[in-house]
Amino acid sequence: MTTITDTVTAEAGSLRVDDGWLVRVTDLKQYAYCPRVVYYQYCLPGVRPVTYKMQAGIDAQDRVEELEKRRSLREYGLEEGKRHFNIVLTSARLGCTAQVDLVVETGAGTERRLLPVDFKMSRREPGRHFRLQLALYGMMLEEAWLAPAPEGVIYLIPVKRTLRFKLDKRLRTDAESMLVAIRTMVMQERMPPPTPQRSRCVDCEFRRFCNDTI
Ligand code: SF4
Numbered sequence: 001m002t003t004i005t006d007t008v009t010a011e012a013g014s015l016r017v018d019d020g021w022l023v024r025v026t027d028l029k030q031y032a033y034c035p036r037v038v039y040y041q042y043c044l045p046g047v048r049p050v051t052y053k054m055q056a057g058i059d060a061q062d063r064v065e066e067l068e069k070r071r072s073l074r075e076y077g078l079e080e081g082k083r084h085f086n087i088v089l090t091s092a093r094l095g096c097t098a099q100v101d102l103v104v105e106t107g108a109g110t111e112r113r114l115l116p117v118d119f120k121m122s123r124r125e126p127g128r129h130f131r132l133q134l135a136l137y138g139m140m141l142e143e144a145w146l147a148p149a150p151e152g153v154i155y156l157i158p159v160k161r162t163l164r165f166k167l168d169k170r171l172r173t174d175a176e177s178m179l180v181a182i183r184t185m186v187m188q189e190r191m192p193p194p195t196p197q198r199s200r201c202v203d204c205e206f207r208r209f210c211n212d213t214i
Contacts, residue, residue: 025098025136032129034195042186081106089140100137114141114149132175138167
């Protein structure tokens with residue numbers, strides 16, 4: 001595991017990071033599914049292979065990017081804007097790193113706005129953790145690109161559906177709190193309890209490490 005020697009300070013809705021170690025924003029989804037999955041990924045490095053399903057998702061996203069270049073921005077409720085694909089962001093303030101599938105930049109000067117778009121291989125309405133991820137994308141964009149990101153979009157690839165969300169204060173605060181929880185868990189190398197939804201353990205690739213779930 002990466003050596004972590006410094007400290008993290010969490011206060012209500014704020015996060016101060018004093019080391020160079022960054023949480024991946026996509027970990028929020030895994031953490032919401034089962035915190036132990038994230039614990040294993042950080043504390044047992046190299047145990048997770050890229051599965052076929054993950055590779056299929058990557059391939060599908062490549063195709064969507066090609067199609068996206070020909071789509072109208074009206075899908076996002078916009079008349080015009082500039083598209084930026086696969087934007088890599090890091091925030092020392094938040095202590096996280098991310099790659100945003102698409103950022104649509106609109107307006108200029110004080111009217112300039114940023115819209116993060118996340119492509120998902122799902123037909124279903126996304127869970128709250130996806131909105132938390134979106135909020136972090138917005139916060140990281142605001143910090144790096146110096147313009148407001150008041151909203152974000154999740155695009156469901158299989159059903160070609162666009163869902164637009166406000167990145168409000170509550171969502172942002174909750175996202176920061178989850179980052180703090182992940183960071184504290186990993187830095188203290190404290191294994192969390194198993195998920196109470198044991199049906200998730202049946203096909204879990206980490207099941208061999210979880211002897212207490214059988
Ligand atoms: S086996 Fe169950 S408790 Fe263990 S990591 Fe997988 S989902 Fe979590």
